[in-house]
Amino acid sequence: MIPFVDLKAQYLSIKDEIDTAVLKVLESTQFILGNEVKALEEEFASYCNADYGIAVNTGTSALHLALLAAGIGAADEVITVPFTFVATVAAICYTGAKPVFVDIDPVSYTIDVTQIEKAITERTKAILPVHLYGQPADMEPIMEIARRYGLTVIEDAAQAHGAEYKGQRVGSIGDIGCFSFYPGKNLGAYGEGGMIVTKNPEYTHTMQMLRDWGQERRYHHVLKGYNYRMDGIQGAILRVKLRYIEKWTEGRIAHAAQYNQLLADCVPTPVVLPYSRHVYHVYAVRTSQREFLQQQLNEHGIQTGIHYPIPVHLQTAYSDLGYQYGDFPHSESAAMEELSLPMYAELSTAQIATVSQKLKEAIKTL
Structure with a gap:
């Protein structure tokens, strides 16, 4: 049989390194966030040519927090595509905002940039392009439109780890980039995981709080947050896999x-x-x-x-x-x-x- 994805073959190729990394976390007892997750944030942000990384429990959570950090909420509109995994749209709805769809380009399967401007209304606050199947969306015109209308660009790069647009890594082109580490992804955890990257320190601080119950420090809840933290074991596994x-x-x-x-x-x-x-x-x-x-x-x-x-x-x-x-x-x-x-x-x-x-x-x- 030829499987669609062979996760076991990949594991066996790096088994010794993975097993050692997992045992290290077990011995440290840093099961939630911790040193391995912090190191992953720094290493993955560097890989994407971004300044900051915020590790979370899923790619969906990454999108949700990115939208919240950008101030998206009730009565706002976010432009995206209907040909994507449902999480792209679900995250918009979680904020109370309305998804506004634009069709895909039939060649790239990514957002048709020629249709974006006519979808913009006075309620539009962001554009959420999807780098589908590992192919980058046409980011230059997207960014030009966004800057002209004062919109935030949040990249859904859940399927595009390491993809590049004109030599620039996706995730670092817009204001915020969101990745999934679902096991079958190009960079996959052995469970769930996600990452947000950005060059904006204010967004970073907000998302760090939001993923951990809105805490600025322990038991000081500045925002109404969520339990979106990454497990330490997943951080350690992903650090090994990032090297490959x-x-x-x-x-x-x-x-x-x-x-x-x-x-x-x-x-x-x-x-x-x-x-x-x-x-x-x-x-x-x-x-x-x-x-x-x-x-x-x-x-x-x-x-x-x-x-x-x-x-x-x-x-x-x-x-x-x-x-x-x-x-x-x-x-x-x-x-x-x-x-x-x-x-x-x-x-x-x-x-x-x-x-x-x-x-x-x-x-x-x-």
């Missing part, structure tokens, strides 16, 4: 190049924009025969994924936003046609060849 992320990223890029070559003239494959270092959290192809191809691959022991079959504006939970089918055709089309192939650093060239061959054979039967 560039090696793993180069592996993903090489695997994508092999897929591209083998699947040329077979199915539409990911396009890397000229400004982009795509880090391939997901390797997504497009097909109008997704269910058939997925079934055929599964019969040959090849696992695949779908990201995401229902765009957020068509989810029952968000029907109150007032959108309907047809409002965002590129998002809806991608949701119906996207098929994710196995992608992780430990994939072998032989496995990629097998996946590609079986996919081509299935397409020939259509």
Whole structure:
């Protein structure tokens, strides 16, 4: 079988370092925050070319705190995309603000920058671009629009650890960047985890308090906060894995190049924009025969994924936003046609060849 993601293979490749790091935390008894988490904050912020890192328990919490630090609240509007994991939109709603959707660009799957300005109203307070699948959004025009209208830019970089826009790491381009360390991510914890990066010391201080019950110091609650703290064990694990992320990223890029070559003239494959270092959290192809191809691959022991079959504006939970089918055709089309192939650093060239061959054979039967 060729799994969609092979977390065990990655663990075995660094097992001794991981086990040592975990035991160190157990011996220190610094189970919540602590020295390992603090060191991770500094190291990950440096990796992103940001000044500060705030470690939290999930990527969703990262988005929530970023929005709160930027002053987003009831009656405000935040512009984002409907073709994303639901957490992007949920975090906006947690603040009491209203998500306002803009369709994706059909090539990059990221926000269509030509549609942002017409979505701005007097209530708009922020733009929340999503660097989907590891491909950066087109940040230069986003930042230009935001500065012109006085808006905050919060990057959802949950799928884009190490991705770059014109040579600059994502997460450090906008005002605040948010990352997820969910196990399957390019940099994943062995449990839940998230990180916020910024160059703004005031945002940093606010988010540090908000993640820890709003405390400025123990039992002095300045803000109405949350229990969004990172575990010490996850901090230690992520510090080990951070040392390997560039090696793993180069592996993903090489695997994508092999897929591209083998699947040329077979199915539409990911396009890397000229400004982009795509880090391939997901390797997504497009097909109008997704269910058939997925079934055929599964019969040959090849696992695949779908990201995401229902765009957020068509989810029952968000029907109150007032959108309907047809409002965002590129998002809806991608949701119906996207098929994710196995992608992780430990994939072998032989496995990629097998996946590609079986996919081509299935397409020939259509």
